[in-house]
Amino acid sequence: xxxxxHLRESYTFDRNVIAEIQRAANTxxxxxxxxxxxxxxxxxxxxxxxxxSMSRYPLEGYREACGTDVVIGEGRAAKPVRLDIPxxxxxxxxxSLSAQAKEALxxxxxxxxxxxxxxxxxxxxxxxxxxxxxxxxxxxxxxGMNPDDLRKADAIEVVVGQGAKPGGGGMxxxxxxxxxxxxxxxxxxxxxxxxxxxxPDWTGPDDLEIKIIELREITDWQVPIYVxxxxxxxxxxxxxxxxxxxxxxxxxxxxxxxAATQDVFIEHVGIPTIAAIPEATRALRELGVHRGEVKLIxxxxxxxxxxxxxxxxxxxxxxxxxxxxxIAIGDNDPVYDxxxxxxxxxxxxxxxxxxxxxxAGITTQDPELASRxxxxxxxxxxxxxxxxxxxxxxxxxxxxxxxxxHNLEPEDLAALTVPxxxxxxxxxxxxxxxxxxxHTAG
Amino acid sequence: MTDVTTFxxxxxxxxxxxxxxxxxxxGAFRVTSPRGAHAVAAGIDAxxxxxxxxxxxxxxxxxxxxxxxxxxxxxxxxLAENMMSGTVRITGSATMSAGATGHGGLLVxxxxxxxxxxxxxxxxxxxxxxxxxxMSAFMAQAGNLVVLGDAADDLGDSIYEAExxxxxxxxxxxxxxxxxxxxxxxLATLTDLLERSGLDADPADFRRYGSARRLYNFHxxxxxxxxxxxxxxxxxxxxxxxxxxxxxxx
Ligand SMILES: Cc1cc2nc3c(=O)[nH]c(=O)nc-3n(C[C@H](O)[C@H](O)[C@H](O)COP(=O)(O)O)c2cc1C
Numbered sequence: 001x002x003x004x005x006h007l008r009e010s011y012t013f014d015r016n017v018i019a020e021i022q023r024a025a026n027t028x029x030x031x032x033x034x035x036x037x038x039x040x041x042x043x044x045x046x047x048x049x050x051x052x053s054m055s056r057y058p059l060e061g062y063r064e065a066c067g068t069d070v071v072i073g074e075g076r077a078a079k080p081v082r083l084d085i086p087x088x089x090x091x092x093x094x095x096s097l098s099a100q101a102k103e104a105l106x107x108x109x110x111x112x113x114x115x116x117x118x119x120x121x122x123x124x125x126x127x128x129x130x131x132x133x134x135x136x137x138x139x140x141x142x143x144g145m146n147p148d149d150l151r152k153a154d155a156i157e158v159v160v161g162q163g164a165k166p167g168g169g170g171m172x173x174x175x176x177x178x179x180x181x182x183x184x185x186x187x188x189x190x191x192x193x194x195x196x197x198x199x200p201d202w203t204g205p206d207d208l209e210i211k212i213i214e215l216r217e218i219t220d221w222q223v224p225i226y227v228x229x230x231x232x233x234x235x236x237x238x239x240x241x242x243x244x245x246x247x248x249x250x251x252x253x254x255x256x257x258x259a260a261t262q263d264v265f266i267e268h269v270g271i272p273t274i275a276a277i278p279e280a281t282r283a284l285r286e287l288g289v290h291r292g293e294v295k296l297i298x299x300x301x302x303x304x305x306x307x308x309x310x311x312x313x314x315x316x317x318x319x320x321x322x323x324x325x326x327i328a329i330g331d332n333d334p335v336y337d338x339x340x341x342x343x344x345x346x347x348x349x350x351x352x353x354x355x356x357x358x359x360a361g362i363t364t365q366d367p368e369l370a371s372r373x374x375x376x377x378x379x380x381x382x383x384x385x386x387x388x389x390x391x392x393x394x395x396x397x398x399x400x401x402x403x404x405x406h407n408l409e410p411e412d413l414a415a416l417t418v419p420x421x422x423x424x425x426x427x428x429x430x431x432x433x434x435x436x437x438x439h440t441a442g
Numbered sequence: 443m444t445d446v447t448t449f450x451x452x453x454x455x456x457x458x459x460x461x462x463x464x465x466x467x468x469g470a471f472r473v474t475s476p477r478g479a480h481a482v483a484a485g486i487d488a489x490x491x492x493x494x495x496x497x498x499x500x501x502x503x504x505x506x507x508x509x510x511x512x513x514x515x516x517x518x519x520x521l522a523e524n525m526m527s528g529t530v531r532i533t534g535s536a537t538m539s540a541g542a543t544g545h546g547g548l549l550v551x552x553x554x555x556x557x558x559x560x561x562x563x564x565x566x567x568x569x570x571x572x573x574x575x576x577m578s579a580f581m582a583q584a585g586n587l588v589v590l591g592d593a594a595d596d597l598g599d600s601i602y603e604a605e606x607x608x609x610x611x612x613x614x615x616x617x618x619x620x621x622x623x624x625x626x627x628x629l630a631t632l633t634d635l636l637e638r639s640g641l642d643a644d645p646a647d648f649r650r651y652g653s654a655r656r657l658y659n660f661h662x663x664x665x666x667x668x669x670x671x672x673x674x675x676x677x678x679x680x681x682x683x684x685x686x687x688x689x690x691x692x
Binding site: 025026027028029141142145146147148150173174185186187188190191192196200201202207210211213214217218219220221 | 526561564660662666
């Protein structure tokens, strides 16, 4: 039928592409949004776990112990961070999130025995109060940075970059810069905040080494220091972070979430998490600190216990979650579908974290919207979700015969696609072929 | 100044020094042979007086609160970075990022300050006896930077609400930084800062610079809405005025 031919859409210029060109032509500004990369990318789903068989011995699912704890900073910090589960809550600022959302994250993390993290905007007394283990981010903007809060932190995370935008600074649009947020950041109310992308007083790994010493001096060597990088060159960044004296390296892949970033940044800068973890691990192994002195925390698109187990098998000691934690506390909840639709979106598609109009009361500073989120109920939801992630990861680890999650290893994995095999450096399923590796697996 | 505790960094560590300074609630300290050590006197939070005889490395008096630190010598990167209160004074010069992100207190550099002096400052007052390097007061949010000498290129680039006063020449102003009139209130601020810094200059000799506030918000066009409202006159007028301002340089 010729009608059908007239309705043929272009693969190159599909509806989304056409809509974006039209939007750009109308507004003259790049698209800014929240969430992480939305296009199809190689993920941990492209890996499968090799359960026990004749040559491997599984553990009993309900009886035999499978450890999940992780300790960060042992050796250098007087008070290392001790987590019951290897799933941490990633840095998300008060400002990008409502006070209720921050409280919910703290409550959920406490119940599950893990840590939460501040963000680009400083530490609020409420989040300190609601988080038993709180990591304080040290960002290029230094908004709200002060030594009193630094000394209250259980760990310090020097943020070099973020997976959603390696090489980019923070962003918070005027709608969300209310009086309190403005005061915490020493900025005029209502401005479109574009924070610095480079640290103001150090450049390069040699400076960072001295910076870390300063932070340790100010805090009397009490707490561990992490370095967070967006995944671009994870092998070198991890090696340099170790050289600079980090106790943990956080590597955030390109799927990583954000509160507000240019869409072009989110979708096109950085490398996927599946490619980043093995490279970071390789650096730690070569320096002799893997599963030892320096811990690797992987982030970017972690959704399930399978992701946790696979990330750990690739070498991570723990993972960090942002988007999934927000969903667990109520983001994109179908009960708000009509309201999401009134805003031109839908439950399951909402990513306008920058807008401040979140019907679920999470990515907003509007007191009325924020009051919709009950921090206790939302905290319980997060605790439940964290428990499921842990149980799922343990299920997989036990099937591989591991008595601790950190005993998972690349040998427990196979890849479903050639790209995944090349990136993860595990053999293509059913073969011993690892593309790009001289020696193939046995 | 009766009891002065002396720390000779030739045979004591910076760790020992800083721990002693953190444990102290009052008193005076003298640090000898700093020999370019890093993080000397970082993290002070008490009304103590510390005098350092010689030059220091990075981040001397970092995140300083309450007390007074005086350096008889020069300092490397990040002198008094993120200081909150109190006074830090250096008789010589400071290299890059002196007073970076400082929230409060007074930093006096009697010599010159290098690049990015007062970068992202958030309420601190800085008085520099000599010149400041390029990109000084980059993204400076609040506080005052007073320069008795000259300022190098791109002064106050992407500046927010900080106030800049320069007595000498300014090689160039950064994006969105403009000269502003000096009113009575600014003369009063200058007079006070010069007096407290102990540096000799006439407040009337300074010129004032600050934000044009053109980068504060994204410029978002909406042609569709304009057309819906009735005709392209708005856009036509805007184009005729050459008003396509774009999104700024940030
Ligand atoms: C709402 C929101 C706010 C964020 N704010 C920050 C921040 O202030 N600092 C930071 O380093 N990362 C920030 N991130 C990134 C997270 O710390 C984390 O790297 C990312 O969310 C991990 O990927 P995931 O969302 O797929 O789990 C933010 C993410 C979200 C979703």
